[in-house]
Amino acid sequence: MRERLALSRPTEASSGKTGSWRTFRPVVDREKCNACGLCAQFCPDSVIDEDLVIDIEFCKGCGICAAECPKEAITMVREDR
Amino acid sequence: MTAIPKEEYLLKCTSACAGCSSSLCLRYITKAAGPDTVLVVPACCTSVIQGMYPNTAMDIPVYNIAFAAAAACASGLSNAFRALRRETNVIVYAGDGGTVDIGIQALSGAFERGTDFLYICYDNEAYGNTGMQRSGATPLGARTTTTPGGKPTTKKDLDRIVEAHDPPYMATACSAYPLDLFKKVKKALSIRGPKFIHILAPCPPGWRYSAEKTIEMGKLAVKTGTWVLYEREYGNLTINGPSKAAIRKPAPLEDYIKGQGRFKGVTPAMLEQMRQQMQANITRLVREEEGIC
Ligand SMILES: Cc1ncc(C[n+]2csc(CCOP(=O)(O)OP(=O)(O)O)c2C)c(N)n1
Numbered sequence: 001m002r003e004r005l006a007l008s009r010p011t012e013a014s015s016g017k018t019g020s021w022r023t024f025r026p027v028v029d030r031e032k033c034n035a036c037g038l039c040a041q042f043c044p045d046s047v048i049d050e051d052l053v054i055d056i057e058f059c060k061g062c063g064i065c066a067a068e069c070p071k072e073a074i075t076m077v078r079e080d081r
Numbered sequence: 082m083t084a085i086p087k088e089e090y091l092l093k094c095t096s097a098c099a100g101c102s103s104s105l106c107l108r109y110i111t112k113a114a115g116p117d118t119v120l121v122v123p124a125c126c127t128s129v130i131q132g133m134y135p136n137t138a139m140d141i142p143v144y145n146i147a148f149a150a151a152a153a154c155a156s157g158l159s160n161a162f163r164a165l166r167r168e169t170n171v172i173v174y175a176g177d178g179g180t181v182d183i184g185i186q187a188l189s190g191a192f193e194r195g196t197d198f199l200y201i202c203y204d205n206e207a208y209g210n211t212g213m214q215r216s217g218a219t220p221l222g223a224r225t226t227t228t229p230g231g232k233p234t235t236k237k238d239l240d241r242i243v244e245a246h247d248p249p250y251m252a253t254a255c256s257a258y259p260l261d262l263f264k265k266v267k268k269a270l271s272i273r274g275p276k277f278i279h280i281l282a283p284c285p286p287g288w289r290y291s292a293e294k295t296i297e298m299g300k301l302a303v304k305t306g307t308w309v310l311y312e313r314e315y316g317n318l319t320i321n322g323p324s325k326a327a328i329r330k331p332a333p334l335e336d337y338i339k340g341q342g343r344f345k346g347v348t349p350a351m352l353e354q355m356r357q358q359m360q361a362n363i364t365r366l367v368r369e370e371e372g373i374c
């Protein structure tokens with residue numbers, strides 16, 4: 001019998017597309033945003049990229065980015081599903 | 082300060098709860114450590130948030146190990162790497178239950194042996210993964226599933242236990258200050274021997290506050306003086322800026338307590354005891370920094 005090592009491999013979406021967890025979606029007002037980057041710094045799931053675009057497939061909708069944005073440029077909008 | 086690397090070693094997306102501060106900590110710890118690193122993780126939320134076998138969200142090697150064995154496993158790994166003349170970072174990343182209760186003898190052993198590794202305890206002040214039972218790190222008055230009336234005893238002082246081992250570097254950190262955490266991990270890894278970082282890691286479902294308040298909760302812990310940010314390098318203590326400011330002009334303790342459902346039911350007498358405890362801790366640290374202890 002072949003021995004098998006319980007070895008996991010690095011993969012995106014190891015827990016599925018976590019965007020489906022969301023009840024609220026962060027929406028950025030580009031007019032208000034001054035590109036300070038704090039939202040990306042504090043996002044626990046690193047779904048905000050260098051250009052400050054939010055990957056909505058994975059964003060869990062925690063609301064931290066909106067709460068921490070000093071310009072109040074992010075609004076959490078209820079998902080209709 | 083060195084720039085924060087763009088690379089992410091925690092891939093999108095983990096199964097951590099929305100607003101989990103442990104995920105945020107892992108982002109910055111792995112950014113500071115870089116790819117030549119092995120994480121040793123005992124049973125805790127972090128064993129689960131990696132995702133489901135055969136996939137993992139961690140883009141660096143992780144050794145998932147039994148509760149009591151984390152620091153012992155790290156000792157073996159570190160010795161093996163050094164014997165091969167490899168400088169691979171060995172980092173234990175363990176919860177508070179896995180550290181202050183179950184893993185403490187292996188931790189003590191590794192520090193006494195002088196193992197070249199970094200032990201990080203992320204402290205969400207309960208056994209989170211199994212549904213929030215109290216741990217030795219749960220603070221006085223906090224409700225958990227096993228202390229429904231609030232914990233009657235105080236938080237075990239892990240830092241003083243570790244300090245008794247005279248490590249070359251030890252520090253406290255908080256997930257709400259990720260750049261400070263990054264800096265501390267970098268510094269710890271530049272020093273040889275056993276290093277220790279204790280991170281306060283607010284947990285929305287466990288502490289019963291809504292997910293968007295994770296950063297605010299961590300900042301309040303520091304601003305009220307409940308959690309003091311400091312570093313002790315070769316025995317020399319430095320209290321860090323945010324805590325210096327908090328000691329000069331603390332925010333009211335109530336601001337921290339009232340935002341968390343777990344502290345519902347804290348009596349005025351308990352609040353007073355918390356305040357005294359906090360003050361005693363601050364006084365001890367300030368005296369140590371000033372060299373009068
Ligand atoms: C020997 C043993 N006892 C109990 C468990 C069940 N268990 C798994 S994770 C966990 C909680 C760990 O708490 P902590 O270390 O604080 O980490 P957290 O889950 O809060 O991140 C427990 C009790 C186990 N895996 N092994």
Ligand code: SF4
Pocket residue numbers: 028032033034035036037038039040052068069070071072073074
């Ligand atoms: S925190 Fe607000 S202002 Fe700063 S980059 Fe993000 S959206 Fe823009």
Ligand code: SF4
Pocket residue numbers: 026042043044045046047048054058059060061062063064065066100
């Ligand atoms: S809502 Fe949370 S997960 Fe989504 S982008 Fe903001 S901080 Fe990240």
Ligand code: SF4
Pocket residue numbers: 096097098099100101102103104126130205209210283284285286287
């Ligand atoms: S229970 Fe707390 S520590 Fe565990 S994954 Fe959820 S938020 Fe993170």
Ligand SMILES: [Mg+2]
Pocket residue numbers: 176177178203204205206207208209216
């Ligand atoms: Mg815990």
